[in-house]
Amino acid sequence: MGTMSRISSRIGGIAPSATLAVDATAKAMRAEGQDVVGFGAGEPDFPTPDHIVAAAEKACREPRMHRYTPAGGLPELRQAIAEKTARDSGVTVSASQVLVTNGGKQAVYEAFATLLDPGDEVLLPAPYWTTYPESIRLAGGVPVDVVTGPQAGYRVTVEQLEAARTERTKVLLFNSPSNPTGAVHTPEEIREIGRWAEQAGIWVLADEIYEHLVYGEARFASILAEVPGLAERCVIVNGVAKTYAMTGWRVGWLIGPADVTAAAANLQSHATSNVANVSQIAALAAVTGPLDAVAEMRVAFDRRRLTMHGMLTRIPGVSCPLPEGAFYCYPSLQGVLGRTLRGRTPTTSAELCQLILEEVGVAIVPGEAFGTPGFARLSYALGDEDLVKGVGRLSDLLAEAA
Secondary structure, three states, rough: OOOOOOOOOOHOOOOOOOHHHHHHHHHHHHOOOOOOOOOOOOOOOOOOOOOHHHHHHHHHHOOHHHHHOOOOHHHHHHHHHHHHHHHOOOOOHHHHHHHEOOOOHHHHHHHHHHHHOOOOOOEEEEEEOOOHHHHHHHHHOOEEEOOOOOOOOOOOOHHHHHHHOOOOOOEEEEEOOOOOOOOOOEEEEEEEEHHHHHOEEEEEEEEOOOOOOOOOOOOOOOOHHHHHHHHHHHEEEEOOOOOOOOOOOOOOOEEEHHHHHHHHHHHHHHOOOOOHHHHHHHHHHHHHHHOOHHHHHHHHHHHHHHHHHHHHHHHOOOEEEOOOOOEEEOOOOOOOOOOOOOEOOOOOHHHHHHHHHHHHHHEEEEEEHOOOOEEEEOOOOOOHHHHHHHHHHHHHHHOOOO
């Protein structure tokens, strides 16, 4: 017995969330009295709208909400999510196809756990959200990176996907608008990818959490609305976090064919049971209410997007496509690597981001976390003043590179 590892290899092999780690380091430095600007965490800097909070307060006083409720979600919320999906995505689903989860992360994990057998491959366009590959591995699957670059605006092509496909490929993970790049595929591109998946006979897991955060000429399109033939092999994950500034309330959902939703609900009944009822009632108020709050946030994010992009692209050695959605810039730092800064010569984006944090108190997440070293992610979901101060410090520091 003495040779057995204390931690299972399955759990021991999970990489910690780099975005949360950067955020935690920034918060710890702040607690010590240091002036740190954090571009790490992807969460709106707005409070949850009042009508949503009021619905939650009222729910706290309802004895019905003090009890267990169905593991798959409150029936009225599942129905409202089905109606919201028809309204916003143009996809018609029944309430029975909806599973309410503890945030979008649980929806992603449960989808992979339900679909994947050991050795099944998942095509994962990179740069990707840091949690995707870990969820795939936890479920026994194998993430297959399909790397996109800034020249293509970080948009994956059918040719790339086809080149990466093998007989083990079961799922394509598709995220548009994208975290971490802010890339938004056009409806035509999405249709082409959806038809390719349909013909190849592979599943699509579509993460649509940033659906309402698109700017300029960009338009959100749901892959299932573009290619209805995928209905039996498509799972959509979404949530209230980004649209309604509700990251801490922990309500997401998964929508899929009836057999997949039922199986995932069975898993959830053993893993966590129902999402907190008060949070579910808050989410109900969110998805049935107006989209005024997100419209307001979008105006602020758009302004910050243009400010951050303009400032970043003026830094020698830094290049960055203009993001069209979500609230992130994803610049290449390759032109700065290998140059000397304050007596140090960082050769990786991880080393450079550490140096930036230590020298000028600016927290950004290195590209290693997203599958593309040499890059970094900066969230522009923070106040305008902090944004200008933080990118200004970054700009001044990198200008010293010799």
